[in-house]
Amino acid sequence: MIRAVVIGLAATVAAIAAEVGTDKVLALRQGHSTAAVARATEARKTHEINVPRIKDGVIKGYAVMLLSYTVDLSALRTAAMAPDSILVDEAFRYVYDDDTIDFDHLDRFDLARMSKALIRAVNARVKADVVVDVGVQEFTYAPISDTHGRPGP
Incomplete structure (x- = not known):
């Protein structure tokens, strides 16, 4: 029991x-x-970014990037400025200043590290956590020999 x-x-x-x-x-x-x-967000894209690769005072080619990014709309309203042109500037500076990029082997380039660095830099410049994520849609390299001899528009 x-x-x-x-x-x-x-x-x-x-x-x-x-x-x-x-x-x-x-x-x-x-x-x-x-x-x-x-948290309301919005996806946006940059225009094509062309970064010259200069070595020994001569342009060797161009890095071509197309980025997509996500912004927090509530943070965007309180930000000091819009992040659009700042993201393009920071991406240009990042690639232009990084001498360790091996353009012959772009598959080894750490895109995640670049994305995180861009998010930090843009948010610091706009003084708000506006940019939530940065994605790389295109990242290629065009040697100067490939760009010469093309017919103009």
Whole structure:
């Protein structure tokens, strides 16, 4: 008889604990989804960015980039300035100043590191966390020998 009562109490406690745990998990999920919805973002693109590669005082070629980025619209309203032209400037500076880029093997280039550096630099210049993410849509290199001899527009 005592054994049946103990088993009944254990089953009751387990059922109550499961219901309380389920309620807490559902409340956490709802809280996360509400927080995610509260942050309104917008995807944007830069125009094509051409960065000259200069070695020994001579232009050796051009790095060509096309970036996409996500902005936080609420932070954009309070920012000192729009991040659009600043992102282009920071991307140009990053590639122009980085002498370690091996343009013959762009597959080895750390695009994630560049994206993080661009986010930090742009947000620092606009004095707000406006840029959420930067993606690289195109990153190629055109040697100067490929650009000479092309017919003009």
